[in-house]
Amino acid sequence: MFNYLKKPWVLAILVVVIAISAFFIIPVEKRQYGLSETAMTTDYTGLLPEKIETIHEANNREQLVSIVRQANQDGKKISIAGVQHSQGGHTYYKDGIVIDMKPFNKILNVDQKKKTVTVEAGALISDIQQAVTKKGLALKVSQSLPIFSVGGSLSVNGHGRDIRNGSMASTVQKMTVITPTGTLKTLTKKANQQEMSYYLGGYGLFGIIVDVTLSLTDNEVYAYEPEEVAVSSYETYLKNVLADDSIAMHYARLSVDPEHFLNEMYVMNYKKTGRVAQNAALKEETQIRLSKLGLDLGRQGGKAETLFWNMQKDLFLKKTGKTITRNNAMRSESTFMEYTKKGSVEVLQEFFIPIDAYEEFVAHLKTWLPKDDQHDEVKLHNITLRIVSKDESTQLNYAREPMIAFVLLIQHPSSETGINQAKTYIQKWTDTALAHNGTYYLPYYPYQTTEQFKAAYPQAKHVLDYKLEQDPNEVFVNHFYDNYLQKVAN
Numbered sequence: 001m002f003n004y005l006k007k008p009w010v011l012a013i014l015v016v017v018i019a020i021s022a023f024f025i026i027p028v029e030k031r032q033y034g035l036s037e038t039a040m041t042t043d044y045t046g047l048l049p050e051k052i053e054t055i056h057e058a059n060n061r062e063q064l065v066s067i068v069r070q071a072n073q074d075g076k077k078i079s080i081a082g083v084q085h086s087q088g089g090h091t092y093y094k095d096g097i098v099i100d101m102k103p104f105n106k107i108l109n110v111d112q113k114k115k116t117v118t119v120e121a122g123a124l125i126s127d128i129q130q131a132v133t134k135k136g137l138a139l140k141v142s143q144s145l146p147i148f149s150v151g152g153s154l155s156v157n158g159h160g161r162d163i164r165n166g167s168m169a170s171t172v173q174k175m176t177v178i179t180p181t182g183t184l185k186t187l188t189k190k191a192n193q194q195e196m197s198y199y200l201g202g203y204g205l206f207g208i209i210v211d212v213t214l215s216l217t218d219n220e221v222y223a224y225e226p227e228e229v230a231v232s233s234y235e236t237y238l239k240n241v242l243a244d245d246s247i248a249m250h251y252a253r254l255s256v257d258p259e260h261f262l263n264e265m266y267v268m269n270y271k272k273t274g275r276v277a278q279n280a281a282l283k284e285e286t287q288i289r290l291s292k293l294g295l296d297l298g299r300q301g302g303k304a305e306t307l308f309w310n311m312q313k314d315l316f317l318k319k320t321g322k323t324i325t326r327n328n329a330m331r332s333e334s335t336f337m338e339y340t341k342k343g344s345v346e347v348l349q350e351f352f353i354p355i356d357a358y359e360e361f362v363a364h365l366k367t368w369l370p371k372d373d374q375h376d377e378v379k380l381h382n383i384t385l386r387i388v389s390k391d392e393s394t395q396l397n398y399a400r401e402p403m404i405a406f407v408l409l410i411q412h413p414s415s416e417t418g419i420n421q422a423k424t425y426i427q428k429w430t431d432t433a434l435a436h437n438g439t440y441y442l443p444y445y446p447y448q449t450t451e452q453f454k455a456a457y458p459q460a461k462h463v464l465d466y467k468l469e470q471d472p473n474e475v476f477v478n479h480f481y482d483n484y485l486q487k488v489a490n
């Protein structure tokens with residue numbers, strides 16, 4: 001019988017069977033995090049566990065008003081949670097009340113003529129996509145993943161692949177809010193833009209966003225136009241992309257593997273085809289294990305990371321000419337990214353650099369970033385570049401001029417030592433960004449210093465003063481308030 005094993009075709013079948021079995025047993029785990037009255041509450045990273053007092057599931061406006069008024073009377077603290085993908089304890093507070101917005105998720109109206117959608121703030125971006133794709137419509141701006149709540153997305157002023165319509169906050173036409181003292185109010189872009197600008201990008205510190213009316217646009221069909229671009233000519237390349245109205249969306253990826261470290265990049269353009277998709281299906285996640293296998297290969301660092309970069313680039317370049325709807329372009333896969341290794345954590349950081357400063361910024365990074373971090377405690381796994389236009393809709397504004405966003409995926413040990421190592425590394429990134437008139441994104445873990453926060457957000461003191469005027473009892477709080485905003489008082 002063992003003679004069979006010597007035959008090449010038997011061996012080939014064996015190899016295929018083993019490969020297929022290995023492939024199907026790759027676990028696709030979900031990260032454990034969330035709200036709890038009995039155990040510790042955490043958000044997506046699990047880095048800031050906290051004991052909270054109560055969770056109130058949001059049901060209706062009257063209930064929310066009454067919770068806020070009662071908290072003012074009783075001297076209680078409130079935090080607001082969407083799906084908790086922020087990473088710095090933005091959704092809870094020690095011994096506080098958490099309002100869980102998830103159940104408050106109805107699509108209230110889709111106005112096909114005005115191209116708007118009105119939704120309760122706990123709805124997910126994917127809920128909106130389900131409702132509007134049937135009518136040939138799509139959001140003007142959203143993150144590249146559809147898994148977030150609308151309230152959470154607006155409170156961080158999310159942004160994604162669209163390069164024409166600003167960040168999410170700029171697409172809000174109208175909103176209902178509950179003020180920190182418990183008054184239900186309707187705000188419109190026309191009449192109340194200034195007041196809205198504290199709620200938008202306000203990290204839940206100015207009251208509850210109850211519902212919003214967002215601008216929509218046609219669910220256009222785009223042709224993928226991927227291209228390899230020289231890192232040193234990206235600034236000029238991007239200016240040409242921005243001047244070309246036929247390109248609706250764009251992003252880029254910079255190599256971080258040791259062989260091509262910051263020396264290769266490819267871009268993805270989404271070119272208008274002139275067609276609009278009526279009632280197009282939304283794509284579901286596929287090939288999760290295959291993508292996870294690739295990402296896990298990259299996570300090994302060294303030669304494996306180089307292999308991953310080459311494979312990823314080839315795959316992207318092969319998409320030339322294929323088409324995708326706008327809704328699906330704002331619906332990337334996310335499950336394969338889950339990282340659940342004990343004792344280690346993967347976090348996001350994002351730096352915004354003025355377009356004109358891109359070349360100098362990358363050259364500056366090359367002077368100090370390790371080319372090969374395979375054996376380091378802090379590892380950089382990915383840099384995606386996105387474009388954000390000048391923002392005029394929020395107070396805590398990260399884009400005071402058109403910016404290139406460098407979105408980083410970083411892995412580090414979750415021990416205190418590991419967090420401190422990551423702090424040193426990320427503070428250096430922040431100093432490099434600040435040196436080029438850049439800023440950084442605030443929904444993530446508070447690695448940065450108060451001085452860095454003040455430098456990136458010079459308006460923070462004004463925002464804190466306004467907060468204390470509107471919320472004299474400091475009812476709406478969270479870790480972000482403690483770790484950043486409150487610290488600018490002095």
Ligand SMILES: Cc1cc2nc3c(=O)[nH]c(=O)nc-3n(C[C@H](O)[C@H](O)[C@H](O)COP(=O)(O)OP(=O)(O)OC[C@H]3O[C@@H](n4cnc5c(N)ncnc54)[C@H](O)[C@@H]3O)c2cc1C
Nearest residue numbers: 082083084085086143148149151152155158159203204209
């Ligand atoms: C894997 C991953 C990918 C990401 N990709 C992107 C991206 O492409 N673009 C981008 O911009 N960001 C991105 N982010 C960041 C993400 O957009 C933010 O974390 C966003 O807040 C997520 O929405 P959420 O429902 O999880 O919000 P939460 O984390 O639940 O809340 C975020 C903030 O909003 C406040 N909030 C929530 N609901 C309300 C409400 N109804 N009223 C008032 N305040 C409220 C909370 O108090 C908190 O301060 C990503 C994060 C992860 C983990």
